[in-house]
Amino acid sequence: MTMRAAVLAVLVSALLTGCRRQEPRAPESGAGSVPGQQQASAPTPAAPPGAVLFISADTRGYLGPCGCSENMRGGIGRAAFQVQQARQGGQPVLYIDGGNSLFGETHLKADQVPQEERKAKALADAFRTMGIAARATGELDDTRGADFRKGLGLPEIPSGGVKVLDAGTRKVGVVAAASGEALVKASQQAREQGADFVVGLLDQPLEAAQAAAALPGLAANLVVATHSASEFSAEENRLVRSDVPVVAVQSKGRSLLRVDLTYAPAKGPFTPQRSQGDVEREVTALEQRIALLDKEIALPGIDPKLKALKQGKRDELAARKQGLLTAPPAPAADVNGFALRFLPLESNLPSAPDTQALVKAYDADVGQLNLAWAKAHGQDCPLPEKGQAGFVGSAVCADCHPDATGVWERTKHHHAWETLEEVGKQHHLNCVGCHVTGWQKPGGVCRLDKVAGREDVGCESCHGPGSKHVDAPSPATIVGKPGEAVCVTCHNTENSPHFDFATYLPRILGPGHGGTGKSGQAGEPPAK
Numbered sequence: 001m002t003m004r005a006a007v008l009a010v011l012v013s014a015l016l017t018g019c020r021r022q023e024p025r026a027p028e029s030g031a032g033s034v035p036g037q038q039q040a041s042a043p044t045p046a047a048p049p050g051a052v053l054f055i056s057a058d059t060r061g062y063l064g065p066c067g068c069s070e071n072m073r074g075g076i077g078r079a080a081f082q083v084q085q086a087r088q089g090g091q092p093v094l095y096i097d098g099g100n101s102l103f104g105e106t107h108l109k110a111d112q113v114p115q116e117e118r119k120a121k122a123l124a125d126a127f128r129t130m131g132i133a134a135r136a137t138g139e140l141d142d143t144r145g146a147d148f149r150k151g152l153g154l155p156e157i158p159s160g161g162v163k164v165l166d167a168g169t170r171k172v173g174v175v176a177a178a179s180g181e182a183l184v185k186a187s188q189q190a191r192e193q194g195a196d197f198v199v200g201l202l203d204q205p206l207e208a209a210q211a212a213a214a215l216p217g218l219a220a221n222l223v224v225a226t227h228s229a230s231e232f233s234a235e236e237n238r239l240v241r242s243d244v245p246v247v248a249v250q251s252k253g254r255s256l257l258r259v260d261l262t263y264a265p266a267k268g269p270f271t272p273q274r275s276q277g278d279v280e281r282e283v284t285a286l287e288q289r290i291a292l293l294d295k296e297i298a299l300p301g302i303d304p305k306l307k308a309l310k311q312g313k314r315d316e317l318a319a320r321k322q323g324l325l326t327a328p329p330a331p332a333a334d335v336n337g338f339a340l341r342f343l344p345l346e347s348n349l350p351s352a353p354d355t356q357a358l359v360k361a362y363d364a365d366v367g368q369l370n371l372a373w374a375k376a377h378g379q380d381c382p383l384p385e386k387g388q389a390g391f392v393g394s395a396v397c398a399d400c401h402p403d404a405t406g407v408w409e410r411t412k413h414h415h416a417w418e419t420l421e422e423v424g425k426q427h428h429l430n431c432v433g434c435h436v437t438g439w440q441k442p443g444g445v446c447r448l449d450k451v452a453g454r455e456d457v458g459c460e461s462c463h464g465p466g467s468k469h470v471d472a473p474s475p476a477t478i479v480g481k482p483g484e485a486v487c488v489t490c491h492n493t494e495n496s497p498h499f500d501f502a503t504y505l506p507r508i509l510g511p512g513h514g515g516t517g518k519s520g521q522a523g524e525p526p527a528k
Helices: 003-019 076-089 110-129 146-151 180-192 206-213 277-297 304-326 353-377 394-400 402-409 412-422 459-463 467-471 501-508
Strands: 050-056 093-097 132-135 162-167 170-177 197-202 222-225 238-240 246-248 255-262 270-272 336-344
Touching (some): 050 076, 076 093, 076 255, 110 132, 132 162, 206 222, 206 238, 206 246, 394 402, 394 459, 402 412, 402 459
Parallel strands (some): 050 093, 170 197, 197 222, 270 336
Antiparallel strands (some): 050 255, 238 246, 255 336
16 A cells, blocks of 8 residues: 555545544543533433322331341331432322331230330331321220320321322322221212322221222222231232222331322323233242242251352342332323332341431330339239249259250250340340240249349240259159240241241250250251
8 A cells, every 4th residue: 555545544534433423421530621610410310290109007016027037027217218218209209107007906014005105106206207298097006095196296197087198290188997988988088179099098907998999989099908907917918909909018017018100291090000010020039039048048057158148149139129119110101090019128128317216216215114114013923823833944954954954055045035135125025025934924034123044045935834843853744845836936927937847946956855966966046
């Protein structure tokens, strides 16, 4: 190639390059900038017209999970974080509570009152950090009377009442009722007051809510069953798809219901968006994988390295699921729609700092309140009835059963009290009963200030009170081989969801204690 040809080739290449579309480049820090002048940033895409509703119900006095097992759902701090994050998205956000949230029982013993009232106040304060817009009430809110409940200063809707809330260019009506007939009447009133979308909060279990949703004249778009039939009857989120969808949120603050409203240019009826099928299927598949990992992680004796790997994978799947659940649905063109999604409050989710600070303050206060009450008003347990055995303590058992005691000392039952002390909950009435021996039983422990010598899940927790056995050592004077029914009083659905008697039992057995093999191999799942 001649020199002239080479020069022409360079010129042609430069011209062609100049004709190509150049992709914009973000300016490097300090490059080409003028001091004191801000660089223009790309505009944030506007949120589509609509609003987000968060609904809780049937919290039953839970600020958070007990923490007995790993990867437990729930926590008012995690719920608050979800609401606060959504408020950064540019759409109106309304938080609504369906009631039955302040207490877990309709009647309290005298020693429970200081703790449960303090907890209800902490929940009310947490609701305020979430910007609560409205709440219904149920029988589990009136455990300490209507005056106590009203004194918390929350924005209540009386039974049969209506509250209409601004939600951008639309209005959301929230109605509370204790019967289907009252729900129909209140929903019609909400429409008359200008509500475009109506949420019905029914103080009944899911089955009754389904019947109410089918009543003629109902003007609600959604019915929420806010009171589960019993303590353990709302272990899962439930959605019944019908002309008027019916939902029951997992109890004890373990999930939130998220309702995404999308607005068309013109007002009109809202229709459920059913285009989320692919997302729902993927979420279901992820939840099945997470549940399997939870069970594997909870296996007693699992290798720590394998456990860490499985936990990492579980957190990854949970994060993926959370992303799917919180992504706003694609709005349907020219349709006012709503999409329903449950948000399980998984253990890997963050907590809102301001709300979590309220929980920590409660934890610090309630132990002192309970201990002070026990010292001032506590009464010892009644003595066993004539002819019945009483508790003697594990130290007495060790005199005649050194081998069995050696096995027990290597289990986590032996450290049950210590696990409470580590988290400062040794004076919490919700916890102590499964971490001492003979709690609230004749001849046992009935006062928080008199636990000494009965700490831990001792011999008599499983084999029964031992005074008669001490006086007359014989298999007939003790429970020789306790069955599963004894274990599940503490290893229940809530505290130990993956408990399996056949799998866990070998972890507390060893030579001299119903088992064989090397004495140092006894172990067991975390104490409950």
